Amino acid sequence: MEILITNDDGIYAEGIYALAAALSRAGNVTVVAPDTQRSAVGHAITITDPLRVVKANRSGKFFGYAASGTPADCVKLGIKAIMKKRPDLVVSGINLGGNLGYNVLYSGTVSGATEGALLGIPSIAISLDTFIKPDFSAAAAFSVKLAGYVKKHRLPPGTLLNVNLPNVPAGKLKGIRVTNQSRTSFNDWFDKRTDPHGNTYYWMTGDFKPKDADQASDLNALRAGYISVTPIQFDLTDYKFITELENWEITA
């Protein structure tokens, strides 16, 4: 199995190192990841600048390709310019911080897997729901198991698996739930400041205090100590609203 790995925390992050080490037991791993942190880039691609790719070592050995682009750029580069064979699987992660609810729209981690899915390759995004004292071992081990399930059962074209794990050792996991995306997002605001030259600038900041009554959601699976596996797809059409919108009888 040929596996392409990316992330949005950058090629030197701990999470991608744990992921690559684990998945190299399941197949031939190629890492193509951003040369620096690219969180919150959404599904951005780089069309106005050239992309640079350099080889990156870790622990004194060749680890992968560091690219001057976004996770979506990295997946395109991996498939279309770097790998000799088309990958059988794209895995993006392990992200530091969960990717839940509407936050998946902002997520570079998910966008790496999205690009894989749009290019017709089974894809997984995997995130650990913490920013402090991460233990990547359970997520890394689960990525290998899930790769096996995906290989056996296949995914529908254009659908990826968005996986989130609570930050506990494997033995403490309650199990797995197939979930739907919750309707939660960051609550953000701007911190307005003045620079030493007298000019105004703004820092975006915020918090994430999600609530979701839906017991089947990604959020509530995590809260209950389960791994959350959400199948996501990219036909955004609001089919439930189509008939009502037709009844507006809009004219040109």
Next chain:
Amino acid sequence: MEILITNDDGIYAEGIYALAAALSRAGNVTVVAPDTQRSAVGHAITITDPLRVVKANRSGKFFGYAASGTPADCVKLGIKAIMKKRPDLVVSGINLGGNLGYNVLYSGTVSGATEGALLGIPSIAISLDTFIKPDFSAAAAFSVKLAGYVKKHRLPPGTLLNVNLPNVPAGKLKGIRVTNQSRTSFNDWFDKRTDPHGNTYYWMTGDFKPKDADQASDLNALRAGYISVTPIQFDLTDYKFITELENWEITA
């Protein structure tokens, strides 16, 4: 009606000027738009750099606020830092180039409206399906009409209208179709080059030769000379696949 306007072609683009001029007949317009072109940024937000905002003139008069961020940043800034009243409507555009099919995921224009919808405000993205000799008049006039429909009928929370127009004068439009997102996307590849210092770099390039047999799609409405109006929403869950995925009986 308080209207917040943004785009991804930048505050000095022709399309946003035409849009703001038209919508100022429908309400109080506030323009907050990127200070330069920000196409293909997806739903990126700026969290690692401060955001600058400066006043921008056009034709010798104050036109709006130019921000050093993405369209999603601009909408957040407009609502949370610049406008005194919460807007009743967010309109993003008029984009040079259609935003159809899976390309909406890459679209800065759509992401401006997405941010509005996620913040609970009725939102519209509006794009003109051409890159050459654009005639914005029909799209600008239609934005005013559509703002009236949205005000009258309301949109479901979290749903926006993604509007695409063929590049023809208003009199040549065949009418309007409520459509679904097509399953089309760019076909892209990399142009590998060597710089004057002997280093490799890549340009992403591609073409868009879409096909879609689905007569109800955004693409086919445009092709037939109609305005396409697609309601889109951001619960990405693949509900059709949930039961099958549960039958995989994944274990931790």
